[in-house]
């Protein structure tokens with residue numbers, strides 16, 4: 001392992017993708033060849049980052065559902081945290097008010113979710129926030145979905161859990177992301193980089209903001225470590 005290259009924790013949507021959520025193919029060799037640990041940290045359910053790691057051919061080290069799910073292949077660790085029952089109750093109450101989660105009959109956004117619930121951005125936010133608060137949960141707008149999440153977890157607690165397994169320190173990491181759900185991992189990482197399309201929270205909590213957006217922003221963020 002190259003001792004000059006930090007371990008990397010990286011978000012998916014908005015960071016490794018273009019604006020349509022398609023992976024920018026140019027990020028793939030960077031992740032595959034990164035000489036230190038790579039952690040994929042996402043709001044998506046676990047199958048998505050697991051599949052990304054598998055298809056990249058890298059070890060599966062994953063923070064999913066905004067910290068609700070942590071998987072570390074190297075130590076056989078799978079951890080769930082957060083009140084899934086409460087999140088499901090929010091979804092039911094939201095539907096009872098006549099609203100919809102917004103992902104259609106076959107809801108692939110929630111199908112494999114084990115700790116939180118997501119609602120499409122085209123659905124009303126206010127009633128969702130009220131119902132979430134009544135259950136002690138929060139709503140995160142990642143720019144891609146509303147996540148009804150237990151505030152006991154976030155990508156920062158996920159990073160800490162990964163580090164505890166792998167005898168690493170969060171401060172050793174380079175973190176790259178684009179939204180409010182990346183803020184806590186930004187706070188813990190040694191260096192936090194927001195891509196130019198990042199929301200205000202991510203930009204404020206980052207150490208630097210790239211000039212370029214999306215996958216180009218990620219490539220810019222890691223450039224100092226690839227020369």
Ligand SMILES: O=C(O)COP(=O)(O)O
Pocket residue numbers: 011012013014041042043044142143144145179181
């Ligand atoms: O699924 C989302 O809403 C956001 O996913 P991300 O954390 O990978 O950007």
Ligand SMILES: [Mg+2]
Pocket residue numbers: 011012013014015142177178179
């Ligand atoms: Mg993102």
